[in-house]
Structures are given as C-alpha cells and as structure tokens.
Amino acid sequence: MEEKKLGKFFQKYVDKKSLFLDKSVLQSSYIPDEIYHRDEQIEQVASILAPTLKKELPSNLFIYGKTGTGKTLTIKYVSEQLMKISREKKIKLDILYLNCKLKKIADTEYRLIAQLARHFGKAIPPTGLPTDEVYNVFFNALDEKKNIIIIVLDEIDQLVKKTGDELIYNLTRINSELKNSKVSLIGISNDLTFVNNLDPRVKSSLSEEEVLFPPYNAIQIQDILKKRAKKAFQPKIIESGVVEKCSAYAARDHGDARRALELLRVAGELAERQNQKTIKIENIDEAEDKIEKDRILELIKNQPKQFQLILYAIILKNNSQKGKIFTGEIYDYYKNICNEVSLRPLTQRRVSDIISELDMSGIINGRVLSKGRYGRTREISISVPKTTEPKIIQILEESLEVERKNELF
DNA sequence: CGAGATTCATGTGAAGTATACCTTTAGGCTTAA
C-alpha cells in the first residue's frame, strides 16, 4: 500500500509543472553569456590579460572588492573567452583557478602547491613530502611544456592571514627559475586593506595592476535579477515586487549580487515545494531565513570533531546560564563532556585557538576582555539566530553521538 | 585621595611531541639463466 502511495507521489511530482525553466541560471556556478554592469572591470581585466594572445606574459593582477560584486564571475568569464581564442590561435595557455579558503584543500602553503601540482596530473601525497620537493614537482610540471600559465588565487587574503606572505613571494619569483613556461598571478581578495599589510616586495609584484570591483547598486542588482529570472523561471511566475524586494535585501549590505540570486532561487524552490503557482513576496523572507540557516548548518557539519564538541559545549553552556560566558567556564564544561563520551580533552591552549577559529568562521563571537583583578578572558556569544540553535544541537549530537542529558532549568 | 604596584585568568608566542604519511636503502627471498 505504501508503495502505491509513494509511487503516486512521485508520479504527481513528475507531472507537476515546475516553476523553473532552468534552475542552473540562478546557481552561483553559472556563467552567463553576458555580464551586466561590469563592463569597465571586464575591459580592464581583459586588457591586462590580453598580452597572452601575443604570447607575452601579462602583468600580475590583484583584484579586490566585497563579496558578490562579480570578481570571481568576471575572472571566470574572461578566462573562458581567453582560452577559447587561444585555442583557436593555437597559443598554449593554461589558467588555474583555486579557492584558498577551502579547508583541508588549499589552506596551507604545502596544500596549495600540492593542489596546483595536481592540476598537472601529478600525484602529491597529503603529507610526508618536504615542501621544497613539492615546489620542485610543481616547477617541473610547469616547465614541461612551453606555456603561459595564469594562476588565479581566490580569497587569497584568508591564506595569507593564516600562513604568511612567503608563499606569494615564492610564486612571484617562479619566473626566474622557469625556462619554458611563464607564470602570471591573479589574486582575488574580499578584504580591501589586504595589500597594505603585505611585505612591500610582495605587494609591488603582486599588484602590478589592480582592479577594484565596486558594489552593485540596487538598480543594477534589479536589472541583473530580472534578466536572470527571465531565463530561470517560467513566464509570469514572479509576483510584482518580488524582484524589487530581493535586490533591496541584497543592496542593504554592500550590493551582494550572489546573495540576491540565491535569495530568488531559494524563494522559487520554497514556492514550488508549497505548490504555489507564483512566487510571493513572503517567500523571500522565508528564503532569507533558510539560506542563513543552511549556510550555518553546512559550515558546522564540516567542522572537525573537536571543533564541534567545543561548539556544543558553548551552546549548551550558553543556554543553561544567563549572561556572558567565558573561556574558563567553557573549558570546564567541555572537559566534562569529554569525560562523558570518553574522549581525551585537548589542552586549554588548543581550545583557545579553536575558539578563535570558530570566531573567525563567524559561528560565534568572541572578544578578549580584561576583567581587571579578575583576570583576562574571552567573552563569547553565539552569533546564530536563536531559532537555528535546536537544529545545530541536533546536528552536533548526531555527529558526536552524544546523548543529551535532560537538563531542567 | 590618587598614583603606582599588584593581581588574576587566560591570551599568545615559541618550541617540542605524536602521528601519519612519504622516499630511500638494504637485506632477503625468488627466479631464471
């Protein structure tokens, strides 16, 4: 019987006309045929990279601008075009794109170079090789063919913050050691002040050229949304005011187009799931909620065990007591939990670092604070909406297999 | 009463350790001539 029911459900699902025409248009990986309101930047980037078509090495380039201002999109778009033309003209060109923020992939010098080398089909073990050796493998791979190579490092500020700028220095000096190939670097950063904190040598060589991506204004976002929505949805699906509201939301903080598109997509998905015929304005508020929630949950899911455990301790501690919470309290609490699940607790030193990292990733909020006679500690608060907390706890408990003891309070 | 010393709890930097993984080398075993 159940089977029949389920079969019917799926049948109905398939029969139901989707609100979407092509959902991928609204996904962040989508590269449109035409990019609006970034003409100036595209032109700049293109003219900087153009020398490749004469087999000359382009200048290193540094791109900065807030999130969702089209930096990544522009680079991908321009490099796609460039690749196309160079293929036609039989110019050997290689463009590597790498996001430095990805944990466990490109967040240290070793891992980044290893990742680059893997682009050339070299197998690099996750650990064990000297970093110099990995550099060598990478050099040789580069030099195998006579090529022009452009390396794009997205969110480069994250990497430098963690591991220092020596890596970039090495990369900028690659050319002097290569015989056949030539390498040019493109760094992308969200942090506008990033270059100023670099070693002057690195600074001057990385930002031979600079391109700034200003935020979109509300009208531009609206325009972009409308054009994409046309491709993404069936006609006459979107109620009036929806696009306007989306763009207003996104423009509210620094004109983030990616956010606006995501908002629209999720709103559409929600509307579809609720069997609505159109996308209503309310759906946007729902979408806003859902996106934020999903983002946080995803982030937490991907944290290492100990990080999760500490976060778990923070949340429970926060719920069971009023007022501010401090490192010492959390550490005690954390140790208790460790005992319960018979896990060896980390030292306070390490926990302190982990708390800073959780702070960096934006799940919690900490500030160091001197309480005079009563020492010095980090005051921690949770920067996640209250409504999401139960879900977080659930995820943490699942992944930690912790039985929550029923605390009455 | 107020300037300077003291104090507390933990932040933070540097150096050391454990673990997991790598390559190289040397020895032992097998095999084929």
Added chain:
DNA sequence: AAGCCTAAAGGTATACTTCACATGAATCTCGTA
C-alpha cells in the same frame, strides 16, 4: 646474478602539547594633601 618484495631508516607536514611570558583593568598599597 638479476629482479622483486619487505622492512627499517630517515625525513616531512600537521595537529596538538608544554612551557613561559604578556596583558590590562580592577583592586590594593602607601605616600601625600
């Protein structure tokens, strides 16, 4: 004798620990008005 496999030796990156020192305002101390 040559070839192949295995285990030991020697090396690295990363996550964590240990040790030691830095911080900075509330509190204390003590000289002065």
